[in-house]
Amino acid sequence: RVVLTRSRKMQLAGRAPEQLYWLRSQAADAQMREVVDVFGVVVDPDCLCGRCVQCNAWDWRFALSEDLRGNPQVSEHTLESYEEFWVCGGCGKVFWEGGGFEKAVIHFRTFLPEERTPAVEQLGRRENESAADPADTSGPSDPPPDKYLKMQEQGLSQQRIRAQMVRDGIHVHLSGAAAAAPPASSGS
Numbered sequence: 001r002v003v004l005t006r007s008r009k010m011q012l013a014g015r016a017p018e019q020l021y022w023l024r025s026q027a028a029d030a031q032m033r034e035v036v037d038v039f040g041v042v043v044d045p046d047c048l049c050g051r052c053v054q055c056n057a058w059d060w061r062f063a064l065s066e067d068l069r070g071n072p073q074v075s076e077h078t079l080e081s082y083e084e085f086w087v088c089g090g091c092g093k094v095f096w097e098g099g100g101f102e103k104a105v106i107h108f109r110t111f112l113p114e115e116r117t118p119a120v121e122q123l124g125r126r127e128n129e130s131a132a133d134p135a136d137t138s139g140p141s142d143p144p145p146d147k148y149l150k151m152q153e154q155g156l157s158q159q160r161i162r163a164q165m166v167r168d169g170i171h172v173h174l175s176g177a178a179a180a181a182p183p184a185s186s187g188s
Contacts (some may be wrong), residue, residue, distance in 0.1 A: 004035065029110075036111055048108045048167055049101060057090025068094060084159050097163040106168050 003020045021038070023031050035041060051058050063086070065079040073094040074085070082096045095101070147168075151161045 002039075006029075032111055041111050043108070043167070045112060046107065046168060048105045052088040052090055052093060052095075054093045055088060055091040056090055059089030061087045061089055062086050063094075070140060084160065097159060097166075101163065102166050109169055 001019060004023055006023050006026065008022065012078065021035075022036060022103070025031050025034055038041065055169075062084065065083055065085065068074050068079060068087075071094060072098075078096065078098075082098060084096065086095045088095070116131055148161050148165065150165065
């Protein structure tokens with residue numbers, strides 16, 4: 001383990017200074033890029049938003065909206081808008097793949113070396129295209145790759161397929177339909 005710090009005054013005993021890295025940047029995004037570059041961190045696009053933001057667990061339980069009725073973490077409106085949820089096995093926090101999830105994945109994709117600029121440019125282009133015709137809920141005009149067709153054939157919901165598309169860097173504009181609106185995030 002390595003201690004990351006911005007403080008030059010940090011007092012550590014024994015071998016600890018050997019396990020200390022002083023971050024040069026003050027901005028959080030620049031610090032993240034610095035850590036990825038300096039330590040050679042390989043960011044797996046399939047694992048973006050894979051850990052619980054509350055407790056860091058990687059243990060998820062799938063739940064349907066009816067399973068969460070009465071749970072104070074999720075409003076009735078959210079239960080009506082989304083069918084599928086994920087409950088952290090570590091702390092019990094409830095998440096869903098809505099707008100917050102989508103924004104987080106798009107943001108974290110910028111830390112992938114080959115995705116830094118293209119993901120942001122792609123997002124801007126698709127949002128501008130959607131703004132031109134707000135009634136268009138079709139998403140990208142390209143036909144879905146075999147990967148997404150196979151997911152559909154396996155019986156996965158449109159919400160799950162759309163969340164995977166977001167993880168893969170394909171931004172599908174949310175324009176109101178709950179079934180097509182899946183990537184958001186936590187219930188806070």
